[in-house]
Amino acid sequence: MRKFNRTLIGFFILVLTLSTLTGASAQDSELLKQAQLLFKPLPKEIPAPSDNPTTPQKVQLGKKLFFDPRLSLSGVISCNTCHNISTYGVDNLETSIGHGFQKGSRNAPTVLNVGLHIAQFWDGRAKDLEEQAKGPILNPVEMAMPDEQSVVERIKSIPGYIDEFKKAFGGSQEPITYDNIAKAIAAFERTLVTPSRFDSFLNGDTSALTEKEKEGLKLFISKGCVSCHNGIGVGGGMYQKFGIVKPYPYQKDLGRYEITKKEEDRYVFKVPSLRNVTRTYPYFHDGKVWNIKEAVRIMGEVQLGITLSEDEVDKIVAFLDSLTGEIPKEALEIPILPPAKTDTFKFNSRN
Secondary structure, three states: OHHHHHHHHHHHHHHHHHHHHHHHHHHHHHHHHHHHHHEOOOOOOOOOOOOOOOOHHHHHHHHHHHHOHHHOOOOOOOHHHHOOHHHOOOOOOOOOEOHHHOEOOOOOOOOOOHHHOOOEOOOOOEOOHHHHHHHHHHOOOOOOOOOHHHHHHHHHOOHHHHHHHHHHOOOOOOOOOHHHHHHHHHHHHOOOOOOEHHHHHHOOOHHHOOHHHHHHHHHHHHOOHHHOOOEOOOOOOOEEEOOOOOOOOOOOOOEOHHHHOOHHHOOEEEOOOOOOHHHOOOEOOOOOEOOHHHHHHHHHHHHHOOOOOHHHHHHHHHHHHOOOEOOOHHHHOOOOOOOOOHHHOOOOOOO
16 A cells, blocks of 8 residues: 555656646747747858958968058057957947047947847948958048058058968959959958857757746747847847837937938847857947946836836846857967068057
8 A cells, every 4th residue: 555655646746747837948948939020040151242352361361461560550459358259249348449548439349249230339330351351441430540451452462461362362453442342341241250058958958958048048039139139130120219118317429420411310229149248248339337237227217218127127137147258269360460571560559
Protein backbone atom coordinates (compact mmCIF):
# COMPACT_ATOMS: atom_id res chain seq x y z
CA MET A 1 0.00 0.00 0.00
CA ARG A 2 2.81 2.39 0.93
CA LYS A 3 4.59 1.50 -2.28
CA PHE A 4 1.42 2.27 -4.24
CA ASN A 5 1.03 5.65 -2.49
CA ARG A 6 4.62 6.59 -3.27
CA THR A 7 4.08 5.62 -6.90
CA LEU A 8 0.86 7.63 -7.06
CA ILE A 9 2.49 10.68 -5.49
CA GLY A 10 5.39 10.43 -7.92
CA PHE A 11 2.93 10.23 -10.81
CA PHE A 12 1.12 13.38 -9.69
CA ILE A 13 4.42 15.25 -9.28
CA LEU A 14 5.43 14.21 -12.79
CA VAL A 15 2.10 15.33 -14.22
CA LEU A 16 2.33 18.67 -12.41
CA THR A 17 5.91 19.20 -13.61
CA LEU A 18 5.03 18.38 -17.20
CA SER A 19 2.01 20.66 -17.02
CA THR A 20 4.14 23.52 -15.70
CA LEU A 21 6.78 22.95 -18.37
CA THR A 22 4.16 22.76 -21.08
CA GLY A 23 2.63 26.02 -19.87
CA ALA A 24 6.01 27.73 -19.78
CA SER A 25 6.85 26.36 -23.21
CA ALA A 26 3.59 27.69 -24.62
CA GLN A 27 4.23 31.13 -23.16
CA ASP A 28 7.75 31.15 -24.59
CA SER A 29 6.44 30.13 -28.00
CA GLU A 30 3.89 32.92 -27.96
CA LEU A 31 6.50 35.48 -26.90
CA LEU A 32 8.81 34.25 -29.65
CA LYS A 33 6.07 34.65 -32.25
CA GLN A 34 5.41 38.22 -31.11
CA ALA A 35 9.10 39.05 -31.13
CA GLN A 36 9.64 37.59 -34.60
CA LEU A 37 6.90 39.87 -35.94
CA LEU A 38 8.56 42.96 -34.43
CA PHE A 39 12.27 42.23 -34.73
CA LYS A 40 14.66 40.44 -37.07
CA PRO A 41 17.95 38.70 -36.24
CA LEU A 42 21.17 40.23 -37.46
CA PRO A 43 22.45 39.00 -40.82
CA LYS A 44 25.93 37.47 -41.03
CA GLU A 45 27.05 40.49 -43.00
CA ILE A 46 25.55 43.88 -43.84
CA PRO A 47 24.52 44.21 -47.50
CA ALA A 48 26.71 46.55 -49.53
CA PRO A 49 25.59 48.98 -52.25
CA SER A 50 26.21 47.96 -55.86
CA ASP A 51 28.86 50.66 -56.35
CA ASN A 52 30.88 49.52 -53.32
CA PRO A 53 30.87 45.71 -53.03
CA THR A 54 32.59 44.37 -49.93
CA THR A 55 35.87 42.61 -50.67
CA PRO A 56 38.62 41.31 -48.30
CA GLN A 57 41.13 43.77 -49.77
CA LYS A 58 38.78 46.71 -49.25
CA VAL A 59 37.92 45.66 -45.70
CA GLN A 60 41.59 45.29 -44.78
CA LEU A 61 42.37 48.73 -46.19
CA GLY A 62 39.31 50.28 -44.56
CA LYS A 63 40.29 48.89 -41.17
CA LYS A 64 43.71 50.52 -41.39
CA LEU A 65 42.18 53.84 -42.42
CA PHE A 66 39.65 53.58 -39.57
CA PHE A 67 42.49 53.26 -37.06
CA ASP A 68 44.88 55.71 -38.76
CA PRO A 69 45.17 59.09 -36.95
CA ARG A 70 47.03 60.51 -39.97
CA LEU A 71 43.63 61.18 -41.52
CA SER A 72 43.40 64.08 -39.05
CA LEU A 73 45.19 67.42 -39.28
CA SER A 74 46.92 66.89 -35.93
CA GLY A 75 47.82 63.27 -36.61
CA VAL A 76 46.35 62.13 -33.29
CA ILE A 77 42.63 61.59 -34.01
CA SER A 78 41.31 58.57 -35.88
CA CYS A 79 37.81 57.25 -36.52
CA ASN A 80 38.45 54.84 -33.66
CA THR A 81 39.11 57.74 -31.28
CA CYS A 82 35.41 58.59 -31.09
CA HIS A 83 34.08 55.19 -32.18
CA ASN A 84 36.30 52.91 -30.15
CA ILE A 85 35.55 49.37 -31.26
CA SER A 86 36.86 47.88 -28.00
CA THR A 87 34.23 49.89 -26.07
CA TYR A 88 31.37 48.89 -28.36
CA GLY A 89 31.91 51.59 -30.96
CA VAL A 90 31.72 54.68 -28.72
CA ASP A 91 34.07 56.80 -26.61
CA ASN A 92 31.83 56.88 -23.51
CA LEU A 93 32.02 60.68 -23.38
CA GLU A 94 29.12 63.14 -23.24
CA THR A 95 30.40 64.66 -26.47
CA SER A 96 33.65 63.76 -28.19
CA ILE A 97 36.88 65.77 -27.96
CA GLY A 98 38.18 66.77 -31.37
CA HIS A 99 40.86 68.93 -32.98
CA GLY A 100 42.50 71.38 -30.60
CA PHE A 101 40.50 69.89 -27.70
CA GLN A 102 37.26 71.26 -29.09
CA LYS A 103 34.09 69.52 -27.94
CA GLY A 104 31.48 68.24 -30.35
CA SER A 105 27.83 69.22 -30.07
CA ARG A 106 26.36 65.67 -30.05
CA ASN A 107 27.14 62.33 -28.48
CA ALA A 108 29.09 59.97 -30.74
CA PRO A 109 26.77 57.06 -31.65
CA THR A 110 28.09 53.52 -31.92
CA VAL A 111 29.59 52.38 -35.22
CA LEU A 112 28.59 48.74 -34.61
CA ASN A 113 25.77 47.42 -36.83
CA VAL A 114 25.35 50.97 -38.11
CA GLY A 115 25.16 49.94 -41.76
CA LEU A 116 21.66 48.63 -41.07
CA HIS A 117 20.31 52.09 -40.19
CA ILE A 118 17.99 54.20 -42.32
CA ALA A 119 20.66 56.93 -42.49
CA GLN A 120 23.72 58.18 -40.59
CA PHE A 121 24.25 60.82 -37.88
CA TRP A 122 21.61 61.77 -35.32
CA ASP A 123 19.90 64.06 -37.83
CA GLY A 124 20.19 61.64 -40.76
CA ARG A 125 22.12 64.10 -42.92
CA ALA A 126 24.25 61.33 -44.49
CA LYS A 127 22.34 58.78 -46.56
CA ASP A 128 24.86 55.94 -46.10
CA LEU A 129 28.18 54.90 -44.57
CA GLU A 130 30.16 56.19 -47.53
CA GLU A 131 28.75 59.68 -47.15
CA GLN A 132 29.12 59.57 -43.37
CA ALA A 133 32.80 58.62 -43.54
CA LYS A 134 33.59 61.81 -45.46
CA GLY A 135 32.14 64.14 -42.84
CA PRO A 136 34.32 63.90 -39.70
CA ILE A 137 37.62 64.04 -41.61
CA LEU A 138 36.83 67.54 -42.90
CA ASN A 139 34.85 68.77 -39.88
CA PRO A 140 36.89 71.58 -38.23
CA VAL A 141 35.77 70.46 -34.77
CA GLU A 142 36.61 66.81 -35.36
CA MET A 143 39.55 65.71 -37.57
CA ALA A 144 39.92 69.15 -39.18
CA MET A 145 41.60 68.34 -42.49
CA PRO A 146 41.26 71.48 -44.67
CA ASP A 147 39.95 69.83 -47.85
CA GLU A 148 39.62 66.56 -49.74
CA GLN A 149 42.78 67.09 -51.78
CA SER A 150 44.86 67.47 -48.62
CA VAL A 151 43.57 64.12 -47.40
CA VAL A 152 44.37 62.43 -50.71
CA GLU A 153 47.86 63.93 -50.84
CA ARG A 154 48.62 62.74 -47.31
CA ILE A 155 47.51 59.18 -48.08
CA LYS A 156 49.49 59.20 -51.34
CA SER A 157 52.62 60.17 -49.39
CA ILE A 158 52.44 56.84 -47.53
CA PRO A 159 53.96 54.23 -49.89
CA GLY A 160 52.21 51.25 -48.33
CA TYR A 161 48.78 52.74 -48.99
CA ILE A 162 49.51 53.14 -52.69
CA ASP A 163 49.82 49.37 -53.08
CA GLU A 164 46.77 48.65 -50.91
CA PHE A 165 44.53 51.04 -52.81
CA LYS A 166 45.60 49.42 -56.08
CA LYS A 167 44.58 46.02 -54.69
CA ALA A 168 41.25 47.27 -53.33
CA PHE A 169 40.33 49.52 -56.27
CA GLY A 170 42.30 47.94 -59.09
CA GLY A 171 39.71 48.82 -61.70
CA SER A 172 40.02 52.55 -61.02
CA GLN A 173 42.21 54.75 -63.16
CA GLU A 174 43.12 56.69 -60.02
CA PRO A 175 42.77 54.33 -56.99
CA ILE A 176 43.48 56.90 -54.26
CA THR A 177 40.57 59.33 -54.19
CA TYR A 178 38.53 60.83 -51.37
CA ASP A 179 35.54 58.76 -52.48
CA ASN A 180 37.59 55.56 -52.32
CA ILE A 181 38.91 56.42 -48.86
CA ALA A 182 35.30 56.66 -47.69
CA LYS A 183 34.33 53.48 -49.55
CA ALA A 184 37.08 51.49 -47.86
CA ILE A 185 36.13 52.73 -44.39
CA ALA A 186 32.47 51.94 -45.10
CA ALA A 187 33.36 48.42 -46.27
CA PHE A 188 35.15 47.78 -42.98
CA GLU A 189 32.27 49.18 -40.95
CA ARG A 190 29.87 46.77 -42.65
CA THR A 191 31.77 43.91 -41.04
CA LEU A 192 31.04 45.23 -37.54
CA VAL A 193 28.07 42.95 -36.83
CA THR A 194 27.50 41.91 -33.19
CA PRO A 195 25.14 38.93 -32.82
CA SER A 196 23.69 38.57 -29.32
CA ARG A 197 21.65 36.14 -27.25
CA PHE A 198 18.57 37.97 -28.46
CA ASP A 199 19.42 36.88 -32.00
CA SER A 200 19.60 33.28 -30.77
CA PHE A 201 16.17 33.77 -29.24
CA LEU A 202 14.76 35.19 -32.48
CA ASN A 203 16.21 32.21 -34.32
CA GLY A 204 14.14 29.89 -32.15
CA ASP A 205 16.20 29.17 -29.03
CA THR A 206 13.82 30.29 -26.29
CA SER A 207 16.33 29.24 -23.62
CA ALA A 208 18.73 31.96 -24.83
CA LEU A 209 17.01 34.52 -22.58
CA THR A 210 16.53 34.29 -18.82
CA GLU A 211 13.06 34.49 -17.31
CA LYS A 212 13.75 38.05 -16.17
CA GLU A 213 14.87 39.04 -19.66
CA LYS A 214 11.72 37.51 -21.14
CA GLU A 215 9.63 39.50 -18.68
CA GLY A 216 11.53 42.60 -19.78
CA LEU A 217 10.85 41.79 -23.43
CA LYS A 218 7.14 41.42 -22.67
CA LEU A 219 7.13 44.84 -21.02
CA PHE A 220 9.16 46.34 -23.87
CA ILE A 221 6.42 45.18 -26.23
CA SER A 222 3.34 45.87 -24.09
CA LYS A 223 4.43 49.34 -22.91
CA GLY A 224 4.94 50.52 -26.50
CA CYS A 225 8.74 50.80 -26.71
CA VAL A 226 8.56 48.75 -29.92
CA SER A 227 6.64 51.49 -31.72
CA CYS A 228 10.06 53.06 -32.45
CA HIS A 229 12.61 50.46 -31.39
CA ASN A 230 11.90 47.58 -33.73
CA GLY A 231 13.38 45.77 -36.73
CA ILE A 232 16.89 44.39 -37.13
CA GLY A 233 18.56 47.14 -35.13
CA VAL A 234 15.89 47.38 -32.40
CA GLY A 235 15.86 50.97 -33.61
CA GLY A 236 17.75 52.88 -36.27
CA GLY A 237 14.99 52.46 -38.84
CA MET A 238 12.99 55.65 -38.50
CA TYR A 239 12.91 59.26 -37.30
CA GLN A 240 10.93 60.42 -34.29
CA LYS A 241 10.39 63.52 -32.22
CA PHE A 242 12.17 63.37 -28.87
CA GLY A 243 9.54 64.56 -26.44
CA ILE A 244 6.23 63.38 -27.93
CA VAL A 245 4.23 63.60 -24.71
CA LYS A 246 6.34 66.05 -22.70
CA PRO A 247 9.58 67.93 -23.44
CA TYR A 248 12.91 66.22 -22.86
CA PRO A 249 14.39 67.95 -19.76
CA TYR A 250 17.68 69.00 -21.41
CA GLN A 251 16.34 69.78 -24.87
CA LYS A 252 18.28 72.45 -26.74
CA ASP A 253 19.21 70.67 -29.96
CA LEU A 254 16.65 71.19 -32.75
CA GLY A 255 17.54 67.92 -34.48
CA ARG A 256 16.59 67.41 -38.14
CA TYR A 257 15.11 70.90 -38.23
CA GLU A 258 18.67 72.21 -38.59
CA ILE A 259 18.93 70.26 -41.85
CA THR A 260 15.44 70.51 -43.36
CA LYS A 261 14.16 73.76 -41.79
CA LYS A 262 10.75 72.09 -41.65
CA GLU A 263 8.73 72.86 -38.53
CA GLU A 264 7.62 69.23 -38.21
CA ASP A 265 11.28 68.21 -37.88
CA ARG A 266 11.89 70.32 -34.78
CA TYR A 267 13.38 68.04 -32.07
CA VAL A 268 13.24 65.06 -34.44
CA PHE A 269 16.16 62.62 -34.45
CA LYS A 270 16.98 59.25 -35.91
CA VAL A 271 15.80 56.63 -33.42
CA PRO A 272 18.98 55.05 -32.05
CA SER A 273 19.57 51.32 -32.21
CA LEU A 274 19.41 49.64 -28.80
CA ARG A 275 21.87 46.91 -29.69
CA ASN A 276 24.73 46.95 -27.14
CA VAL A 277 22.94 49.85 -25.43
CA THR A 278 24.01 48.92 -21.89
CA ARG A 279 27.62 49.43 -23.04
CA THR A 280 27.19 52.62 -25.09
CA TYR A 281 26.59 55.15 -22.31
CA PRO A 282 26.06 58.07 -21.91
CA TYR A 283 22.67 58.26 -23.58
CA PHE A 284 20.66 60.35 -26.02
CA HIS A 285 21.91 62.81 -28.63
CA ASP A 286 23.43 65.08 -25.98
CA GLY A 287 24.95 62.39 -23.75
CA LYS A 288 23.39 64.00 -20.67
CA VAL A 289 22.13 60.76 -19.10
CA TRP A 290 24.68 58.25 -17.82
CA ASN A 291 22.46 55.68 -16.13
CA ILE A 292 20.56 53.20 -18.31
CA LYS A 293 17.72 52.94 -15.79
CA GLU A 294 17.28 56.71 -15.80
CA ALA A 295 17.29 56.67 -19.59
CA VAL A 296 14.50 54.06 -19.62
CA ARG A 297 12.44 56.10 -17.13
CA ILE A 298 12.86 59.26 -19.20
CA MET A 299 11.79 57.45 -22.36
CA GLY A 300 8.67 56.19 -20.62
CA GLU A 301 7.75 59.69 -19.50
CA VAL A 302 8.60 61.86 -22.51
CA GLN A 303 7.80 59.39 -25.30
CA LEU A 304 5.03 57.17 -23.93
CA GLY A 305 3.52 59.29 -21.17
CA ILE A 306 3.84 56.54 -18.56
CA THR A 307 5.61 56.14 -15.24
CA LEU A 308 7.46 52.86 -15.09
CA SER A 309 7.87 51.16 -11.71
CA GLU A 310 11.28 50.22 -10.38
CA ASP A 311 10.54 46.56 -11.08
CA GLU A 312 9.46 47.30 -14.65
CA VAL A 313 12.57 49.37 -15.32
CA ASP A 314 14.75 46.65 -13.87
CA LYS A 315 13.21 43.99 -16.12
CA ILE A 316 13.38 46.15 -19.24
CA VAL A 317 17.06 46.86 -18.57
CA ALA A 318 17.64 43.12 -18.15
CA PHE A 319 16.15 42.59 -21.60
CA LEU A 320 18.26 45.40 -23.05
CA ASP A 321 21.38 43.73 -21.71
CA SER A 322 20.50 40.63 -23.75
CA LEU A 323 21.14 42.81 -26.81
CA THR A 324 24.84 43.01 -25.93
CA GLY A 325 26.59 41.17 -28.72
CA GLU A 326 29.97 39.75 -29.59
CA ILE A 327 32.37 42.13 -31.32
CA PRO A 328 34.16 40.44 -34.25
CA LYS A 329 37.57 39.27 -33.01
CA GLU A 330 39.36 40.46 -36.14
CA ALA A 331 37.97 43.99 -35.62
CA LEU A 332 39.51 44.09 -32.14
CA GLU A 333 42.99 43.37 -33.48
CA ILE A 334 44.86 46.66 -33.92
CA PRO A 335 46.26 46.84 -37.48
CA ILE A 336 49.88 47.64 -38.27
CA LEU A 337 49.78 50.86 -40.25
CA PRO A 338 52.07 51.47 -43.23
CA PRO A 339 54.99 53.82 -42.41
CA ALA A 340 55.19 57.30 -43.85
CA LYS A 341 58.16 59.10 -45.35
CA THR A 342 59.08 61.26 -42.39
CA ASP A 343 60.60 64.03 -44.51
CA THR A 344 57.23 64.68 -46.20
CA PHE A 345 55.01 64.62 -43.10
CA LYS A 346 53.89 67.60 -41.06
CA PHE A 347 51.07 67.89 -38.53
CA ASN A 348 49.21 70.86 -37.13
CA SER A 349 47.55 70.56 -33.72
CA ARG A 350 46.48 74.21 -33.55
CA ASN A 351 42.93 75.39 -34.15
